[in-house]
Amino acid sequence: MTDISQSGAPKHASSLLSKDARTAKRNRAESRFKLYGILAIAVGLLMLITLVYNIVSRGTGAFTQTFVTLDVTLAEDKLDKNGNRNLDEIKKVSTFGYAPLIKDAISSEVEKLGIQTDLSAKDQAAILSKSAAAQLRDYVIANPDKIGETVQFRFLANSRVDGYMKGRVSRESIANDKSISPAQLDFVDQLVADGVIVKSFNLDFIFGADASDQRPEAAGIGVSMIGSLFMMLVVLALALPIGVAASIYLEEFAPKNWITDIIEVNISNLAAVPSIVFGILGLAVFINYMHLPMSAPLVGGLVLTLMTLPTIIISTRASLKAVPPSIRDAALGVGASKMQSVFHHVLPLAAPGILTGTIIGLAQALGETAPLLLIGMVGFIASNAPDSVASGLLSPNSAMPAQIYEWAKRADPAFYERAWGGIIILLIFLVTMNTVAVILRRRFERRW
Amino acid sequence: MSFVKLSASALAIAAVSATAAAARDQVQVAGSSTVLPYASIVAEAFGENFDFPTPVVESGGSSAGLKRFCEGVGENTIDVANASRKIKDSEIAKCAEAGVTDIIEVRIGYDGIVFASDIAGNSYEFTPDDWFLALSDKVLVDGELVDNPNVTWADVNPNFPAVDIQAFIPGTKHGTREVFEDKVILAGCEHTGAFDALKAANGDDKKAAEKACIGLRTDGKSVDIDGDYTETLARIESNKDGIGVFGLAFYENNTDKLQVATMSGIVPSTESIATGEYPVSRPLFFYVKKAHIGVIPGLKEYAEFFVADEIAGPDGPLAEYGLVSDPELSDTQGAVADEAVLGGNS
Numbered sequence: 001m002t003d004i005s006q007s008g009a010p011k012h013a014s015s016l017l018s019k020d021a022r023t024a025k026r027n028r029a030e031s032r033f034k035l036y037g038i039l040a041i042a043v044g045l046l047m048l049i050t051l052v053y054n055i056v057s058r059g060t061g062a063f064t065q066t067f068v069t070l071d072v073t074l075a076e077d078k079l080d081k082n083g084n085r086n087l088d089e090i091k092k093v094s095t096f097g098y099a100p101l102i103k104d105a106i107s108s109e110v111e112k113l114g115i116q117t118d119l120s121a122k123d124q125a126a127i128l129s130k131s132a133a134a135q136l137r138d139y140v141i142a143n144p145d146k147i148g149e150t151v152q153f154r155f156l157a158n159s160r161v162d163g164y165m166k167g168r169v170s171r172e173s174i175a176n177d178k179s180i181s182p183a184q185l186d187f188v189d190q191l192v193a194d195g196v197i198v199k200s201f202n203l204d205f206i207f208g209a210d211a212s213d214q215r216p217e218a219a220g221i222g223v224s225m226i227g228s229l230f231m232m233l234v235v236l237a238l239a240l241p242i243g244v245a246a247s248i249y250l251e252e253f254a255p256k257n258w259i260t261d262i263i264e265v266n267i268s269n270l271a272a273v274p275s276i277v278f279g280i281l282g283l284a285v286f287i288n289y290m291h292l293p294m295s296a297p298l299v300g301g302l303v304l305t306l307m308t309l310p311t312i313i314i315s316t317r318a319s320l321k322a323v324p325p326s327i328r329d330a331a332l333g334v335g336a337s338k339m340q341s342v343f344h345h346v347l348p349l350a351a352p353g354i355l356t357g358t359i360i361g362l363a364q365a366l367g368e369t370a371p372l373l374l375i376g377m378v379g380f381i382a383s384n385a386p387d388s389v390a391s392g393l394l395s396p397n398s399a400m401p402a403q404i405y406e407w408a409k410r411a412d413p414a415f416y417e418r419a420w421g422g423i424i425i426l427l428i429f430l431v432t433m434n435t436v437a438v439i440l441r442r443r444f445e446r447r448w
Numbered sequence: 449m450s451f452v453k454l455s456a457s458a459l460a461i462a463a464v465s466a467t468a469a470a471a472r473d474q475v476q477v478a479g480s481s482t483v484l485p486y487a488s489i490v491a492e493a494f495g496e497n498f499d500f501p502t503p504v505v506e507s508g509g510s511s512a513g514l515k516r517f518c519e520g521v522g523e524n525t526i527d528v529a530n531a532s533r534k535i536k537d538s539e540i541a542k543c544a545e546a547g548v549t550d551i552i553e554v555r556i557g558y559d560g561i562v563f564a565s566d567i568a569g570n571s572y573e574f575t576p577d578d579w580f581l582a583l584s585d586k587v588l589v590d591g592e593l594v595d596n597p598n599v600t601w602a603d604v605n606p607n608f609p610a611v612d613i614q615a616f617i618p619g620t621k622h623g624t625r626e627v628f629e630d631k632v633i634l635a636g637c638e639h640t641g642a643f644d645a646l647k648a649a650n651g652d653d654k655k656a657a658e659k660a661c662i663g664l665r666t667d668g669k670s671v672d673i674d675g676d677y678t679e680t681l682a683r684i685e686s687n688k689d690g691i692g693v694f695g696l697a698f699y700e701n702n703t704d705k706l707q708v709a710t711m712s713g714i715v716p717s718t719e720s721i722a723t724g725e726y727p728v729s730r731p732l733f734f735y736v737k738k739a740h741i742g743v744i745p746g747l748k749e750y751a752e753f754f755v756a757d758e759i760a761g762p763d764g765p766l767a768e769y770g771l772v773s774d775p776e777l778s779d780t781q782g783a784v785a786d787e788a789v790l791g792g793n794s
Contacts, residue, residue, distance in 0.1 A: 096758050137497075174703070176703035177704070179768075212488040212489040212493075291523070291524050293523070294472075376478070379505050379506030380487070384474075409675075410678070
C-alpha cells in the first residue's frame with residue numbers, strides 16, 4: 001500500500017490506528033510533560049546530592065579531633081600546699097593555678113624528646129586547649145590521692161592546631177592571626193613526628209557538653225541531645241494521649257454540629273500556625289503566668305506539644321476514618337458497646353497510622369528551633385549534664401537544632417565545622433525516625 | 449469517657465506545673481551578642497571553679513536583653529543583662545515601673561569596632577568623614593544639603609577605588625549601631641560641616657540636628673544586619689566589594705577571611721584601643737538586679753568573678769579573646785563588692 005496523503009501519520013506495522021495531527025500533538029505534549037517531570041526529579045536529586053555532599057564534607061571533620069598526650073606531674077606544692085589532702089583546700093586552687101603544671105609538663109616532654117625550639121614555655125603550652133586546666137582540676141578533685149604522682153593525660157589540642165591537622169588552617173591563612181604563629185606550627189610538626197600529637201575519633205563531640213567561644217575543640221552536642229530527648233518525652237507523654245483521645249471523641253462520639261465543625265476547622269488551622277507563635281505563647285503562659293523555669297526542657301516540651309498536637313490529631317483522625325464502617329457495624333451487631341467497638345476493634349486497626357503520624361510529628365518537633373528562641377533555650381546553655389530525670393526536665397538545657405544554630409553564629413571557624421557535624425547527627429536521628437515510621441506503616445498497615 | 453480522660457490530662461499538666469515552680473539555682477543572663485562570648489567564657493570558668501551550676505547565657509542584642517531585664521523581679525526574670533552600651537534613662541524608668549529599682553552597673557572593659565573588607569577585596573584607610581559621605585541620607589554639596597549623590601567609594605574619596613558603596617552595618621537592636629552612629633557618622637557629620645547646616649535648617653536645635661545627622665540612606669547602599677557578625681561575614685564573602693562592621697574579637701578570629709581598614713590612620717588592636725588612639729571603641733557592661741542577690745545562688749559570686757583580675761585583667765582569658773581590659777578595673781571590683789547601685793544615693 002502507498003500513503004494516502006502526506007499529512008497522514010506514518011503507518012505502523014503493529015497497529016491499525018493511524019495517528020492524525022492532533023493525536024500526534026497530544027502525544028508530543030505528553031512526552032514533553034514526562035521530560036519536564038524527569039527534569040524536575042533530576043533537579044531535586046541534584047539539590048539533595050549537593051546538600052548531602054556539603055553536609056558530609058564539611059561536617060565529618062567534627063568527628064575527629066587532635067589530641068596531645070602528656071605526662072603531668074601533679075606537684076604537691078602547687079595543688080595542696082598543706083599536704084593534708086583536704087578536698088575543700090584542694091578546690092581552692094582554681095583552673096588558673098593548674099596552668100603552670102601544664103607548662104612544666106610540655107617543657108619536660110620537649111626536653112625528653114630532644115626537640116629544638118625557640119618557643120617560650122607559654123607559647124608551647126598555647127598549642128593545648130584551654131580546657132586542659134579544667135580537665136586536670138576535675139581529675140585531681142576526683143582523685144586527690146594522686147597528688148604528687150605523675151599521670152598521663154590526653155589533652156585536646158587548640159582549635160587552630162586542630163584546624164592545621166585537618167587542613168583548615170595553613171601558614172598563609174594565619175598570617176594576621178594573633179593566636180598562633182608559624183613557629184608554633186613547626187613545633188606541632190615536630191610533636192606529630194614524635195607521636196605526641198595524634199588525630200583520632202572524638203567521642204566527646206557526640207556525648208560532650210557545649211564549650212565557650214574560647215575552646216571550640218571541647219564543644220560537644222551530647223548534653224543538648226539529652227535536652228532534645230527530654231523534650232520529646234514530654235511531647236510523647238502529652239501529645240499522644242491528648243491527641244488520640246481528642247480524635248477518637250471527635251471521630252467516633254461527637255455529634256456532627258456547628259461546634260464540632262468549628263473545632264475541626266480550628267485544628268486544621270492550628271497545624272498551619274508558624275512555630276514561633278507557639279514560642280510566644282509558651283513565654284506568656286508557661287513562664288510569665290505559670291512561673292515554670294526558663295530554659296527548661298519541660299517548657300520546651302510543652303511548647304512543642306502544642307505544635308505537634310494538630311499533626312497527631314489530623315493523622316489519627318485520618319487513620320480512624322480509614323477503618324471501614326463494616327468493622328464497627330459487626331462489633332455493634334454482636335452486642336459490643338460503642339466504646340468496646342472503638343477500643344477492641346477500631347483503635348488497634350488504626351494504630352499503625354497513629355504511630356506513623358506521631359513519629360513524623362515528633363521528628364518535626366525535634367528539628368524545631370524557632371519556638372525555643374523565646375523560652376530561653378538558645379545560647380550558652382548546654383554545659384551542665386542533668387543528673388536525674390527531674391533535673392533533666394527542669395534544669396536549663398538546649399536542644400540539638402538550637403545548639404547547631406548557636407554554633408553557626410560563633411566567631412571561631414572551628415565552631416562552624418561543629419555546626420555541620422551537629423547537622424549530621426540531627427539528620428541521622430530524623431532519617432531513623434522517618435524510616436521507623438515507614439517500616440511500621442509497611443508492616444502493619446491493612447488495606448481494605 | 450474520653451472527655452474525662454482529657455480533663456484528667458489537663459489537670460495532670462496543671463499539677464506538674466505547680467510543683468515545677470521550684471527555686472532556680474543557676475544564674476540567668478541575656479543580652480548583647482557582643483558580650484556573649486565573654487560572658488560564656490566567664491560562665492564556663494565559673495562553673496568549673498565554683499560549686500554553683502554554670503550560668504545560662506543567652507544573646508539577642510543589648511536592647512532585647514535590657515527589655516527582659518526590666519520585666520520585673522522574680523525567678524522567672526533574668527538576673528543579669530549584658531549590654532554593649534550604657535543603659536538609657538528611659539530604660540531605667542521602665543525598670544522602675546516594673547519594680548526593678550536597684551540596678552548594679554558593671555563595666556567589664558572596652559571593645560573596638562572595626563571596619564573590614566574581604567581579604568581578596570580592596571583595602572581602605574577610612575576617616576569618619578568618608579563613612580558619613582558614603583552612608584548619610586543628606587550631605588553637604590557646595591554649601592547645600594542634598595540627597596546623597598555618592599554611588600562609588602571614589603565619589604566619597606578620590607583615593608578609594610571606584611567600586612559601588614555596599615556597607616553592612618549592625619541593625620538598630622544592636623548596641624554596636626549606636627556607637628557606630630556616635631563615633632563615626634556623627635563625627636563625620638560635624639567635621640564635614642553638615643552638622644551646622646542641619647542645625648540651621650532645624651532652627652538651631654542641636655538634638656534635632658544630631659538626629660538628622662545619623663539618618664542613613666535607604667537606597668540599599670547601606671544594609672542593616674540584624675543577625676550576628678557571622679551574617680555580616682557571609683554577606684561580605686558573597687560580595688567582595690562589601691565592607692562590614694565587626695567587633696575586634698570577631699575580626700581576630702577570622703583574619704584569614706577579612707582585612708581590616710584603618711580609621712584616621714590607626715590600625716585597630718587591643719593596644720591602640722587601650723591607649724585611646726583608635727577612635728571607635730565603646731565600653732561593655734553588664735547589669736545585675738540587686739534584688740536577686742541572695743535569692744539566686746551564685747549571682748554575686750558570678751559578678752565578682754567576672755571582674756576579677758585573673759578573668760578581666762590584662763592577662764586574663766577575656767583580654768586574650770579580644771576584650772580591651774579596663775584600667776579602672778579595681779574600682780569596678782570595689783563597686784561590685786559593695787553592691788553599689790545606679791543613681792548612687794537613691
